[in-house]
Amino acid sequence: MPVYEYRGLGINIPDNDSEYKEYFEAAGDHRLVVRKCLGCGLLRGEPGHGCPWCASLEWEWHEVSGKGTIYSYQIVAHTVLPGFRDWAPYPIVLVELDEQRGQPTPDDGLRITANLLDENMAPEKEENVAIGGRVEVMFMDLENGLTLPQFKLSDEPPQGPVWRHPV
Amino acid sequence: MGTHLSDKYCIVGVGETEYSRGSGRSTRAMAVEAISKAMGDAGLSSGDVDGLMSYHGGDSIPSTTVMHDLGIRPNFHMDCSGGGSSTEALIGLAMGAIEAGMCDTLAIYRSMNGYSQVRIGGTGVRASAPVAGPDLTKRPYGLVSAVQNFAFTFTRHMMEYGVTNEHLAHIKVTHSNHASNNPKALMKQRVLVEDVINSRWIVKPCAHLLDCCLETDNATCIIITSAERARDLKQRPTYVMGVQGRGTKPGGDFHYQHGPITRVAGYHIGPRIFEMAGITHDDIDVTSCYDAFTYTALLQFEDYGFCEKGEGKDYVSSGITDLGGKRPNNTSGGHLCEAYTHGMNMVIENVRQLRGQVDDYCPRWQEGVHTYDYSEGGCRQVKDTEITMSMGWGTPAIGSAVILRR
Numbered sequence: 313m314p315v316y317e318y319r320g321l322g323i324n325i326p327d328n329d330s331e332y333k334e335y336f337e338a339a340g341d342h343r344l345v346v347r348k349c350l351g352c353g354l355l356r357g358e359p360g361h362g363c364p365w366c367a368s369l370e371w372e373w374h375e376v377s378g379k380g381t382i383y384s385y386q387i388v389a390h391t392v393l394p395g396f397r398d399w400a401p402y403p404i405v406l407v408e409l410d411e412q413r414g415q416p417t418p419d420d421g422l423r424i425t426a427n428l429l430d431e432n433m434a435p436e437k438e439e440n441v442a443i444g445g446r447v448e449v450m451f452m453d454l455e456n457g458l459t460l461p462q463f464k465l466s467d468e469p470p471q472g473p474v475w476r477h478p479v
Numbered sequence: 480m481g482t483h484l485s486d487k488y489c490i491v492g493v494g495e496t497e498y499s500r501g502s503g504r505s506t507r508a509m510a511v512e513a514i515s516k517a518m519g520d521a522g523l524s525s526g527d528v529d530g531l532m533s534y535h536g537g538d539s540i541p542s543t544t545v546m547h548d549l550g551i552r553p554n555f556h557m558d559c560s561g562g563g564s565s566t567e568a569l570i571g572l573a574m575g576a577i578e579a580g581m582c583d584t585l586a587i588y589r590s591m592n593g594y595s596q597v598r599i600g601g602t603g604v605r606a607s608a609p610v611a612g613p614d615l616t617k618r619p620y621g622l623v624s625a626v627q628n629f630a631f632t633f634t635r636h637m638m639e640y641g642v643t644n645e646h647l648a649h650i651k652v653t654h655s656n657h658a659s660n661n662p663k664a665l666m667k668q669r670v671l672v673e674d675v676i677n678s679r680w681i682v683k684p685c686a687h688l689l690d691c692c693l694e695t696d697n698a699t700c701i702i703i704t705s706a707e708r709a710r711d712l713k714q715r716p717t718y719v720m721g722v723q724g725r726g727t728k729p730g731g732d733f734h735y736q737h738g739p740i741t742r743v744a745g746y747h748i749g750p751r752i753f754e755m756a757g758i759t760h761d762d763i764d765v766t767s768c769y770d771a772f773t774y775t776a777l778l779q780f781e782d783y784g785f786c787e788k789g790e791g792k793d794y795v796s797s798g799i800t801d802l803g804g805k806r807p808n809n810t811s812g813g814h815l816c817e818a819y820t821h822g823m824n825m826v827i828e829n830v831r832q833l834r835g836q837v838d839d840y841c842p843r844w845q846e847g848v849h850t851y852d853y854s855e856g857g858c859r860q861v862k863d864t865e866i867t868m869s870m871g872w873g874t875p876a877i878g879s880a881v882i883l884r885r
Contacts, residue, residue, distance in 0.1 A: 396621040
């Protein structure tokens with residue numbers, strides 16, 4: 313995969329990128345994948361080569377539903393990236409996927425960072441961004457061939473308390 | 480856990496360049512000046528220093544160049560990759576190198592044009608660098624600067640523990656009061672809670688502009704040697720009672736996989752440093768707590784155990800951390816108001832507190848005579864400081880600490 317230009321960034325995914333090349337190839341097929349340990353069976357959100365829990369080096373890609381809950385968020389008011397200025401203020405969310413919530417310890421989970429966007433791929437309104445909000449993955453296909461997994465609000469009711477800071 | 484190196488090594492010299500936003504010179508020139516000043520402070524000559532260590536983020540000058548400029552011939556030298564929380568960890572590594580017999584007296588330095596060249600906040604050179612590796616799931620989403628990297632921890636902590644922007648603002652207010660008594664400080668102006676709240680947003684809901692530290696051009700240096708040698712040197716020795724770092728949360732947690740994400744590395748290394756030092760929190764007179772942002776200080780107070788989890792908001796807004804309070808914090812003004820140095824200025828300040836040598840506006844501070852009047856433009860020496868603790872922050876997942884005594 314080559315170097316992709318996106319909002320002024322040069323996104324470099326060389327053929328020897330052992331972690332992310334296949335992750336983004338799957339995104340191109342509109343599949344969100346994580347790694348599954350073949351030793352203990354646990355999934356891991358960060359695509360490293362050993363299992364954080366059993367240290368097995370055996371793994372396979374595993375497709376997840378892309379449904380989850382906003383675990384934390386930030387609204388970037390001042391961006392240092394010139395290519396994002398037309399978006400600011402824009403939300404970045406830490407999404408906890410439904411798979412493997414609270415495992416193997418109660419505070420662990422599969423967490424993915426992305427923007428929270430509306431159906432038109434524009435930043436979601438600040439007042440709609442809240443911890444506890446239900447979201448689902450969508451795929452942003454860029455003209456250059458790169459696909460970025462992104463998230464949008466889903467129609468599902470929240471499964472627990474919803475909180476957003478009043479600013 | 481071994482405690483056998485407690486009290487056996489000392490900080491014997493400290494030095495720094497001017498703190499500025501536009502040094503107009505190289506990191507090499509600044510590093511050499513800071514080391515030279517620290518040697519002068521300790522009463523050491525180039526031939527007495529045989530170890531050099533530095534830390535950097537690809538933005539500094541290596542020991543191999545600096546040693547030449549000063550005529551130092553190291554028996555040991557090493558340049559480490561790292562930013563915040565490196566200072567304290569390198570103090571421990573210096574002790575280890577000396578204990579192993581690899582050198583006798585070691586200078587640790589950090590030199591950075593952190594405002595005019597490579598900005599820590601990510602603008603300029605860093606913003607235009609290609610995105611690869613683990614950054615692929617961050618920067619394409621417009622997530623690049625330090626405060627953005629930490630914000631998921633901050634926001635979640637606000638939800639779980641009811642922290643408000645007013646609580647956070649108190650940290651800036653306290654440090655600005657301290658900086659007003661520090662001739663070296665970049666931002667000497669005292670500010671009020673409403674000044675912080677009314678400054679523009681950087682990242683909602685956890686960081687206004689005045690919640691963020693001051694990117695700075697500077698170099699800093701600390702010199703370490705054995706307690707035995709320290710007794711014959713110029714300054715009253717500052718003993719290292721305990722040191723830990725760079726300790727981490729499980730897995731380093733670069734992408735918030737491991738919880739609780741509101742917990743920081745101090746939770747793991749705090750008990751170790753208090754055991755090594757053989758003291759409790761109540762024994763500590765002065766702290767320095769890494770304030771890259773107001774929130775980083777609050778989180779560390781909680782997880783190092785200066786208060787219960789969730790009570791950091793009260794700890795920082797109740798006067799405890801003020802000069803004249805029970806346990807003043809960042810008496811120099813810290814990163815928020817003195818200068819952003821990646822941690823070294825906070826250890827330097829604590830060394831001067833322990834010596835009674837704080838450089839404030841007291842007419843006779845150079846003789847160690849202080850007024851203890853903490854009003855604006857006055858004193859910032861804490862009376863009879865016996866023990867200090869510095870808590871360094873790398874990320875929510877990475878931290879270091881050092882406990883010093885006189």
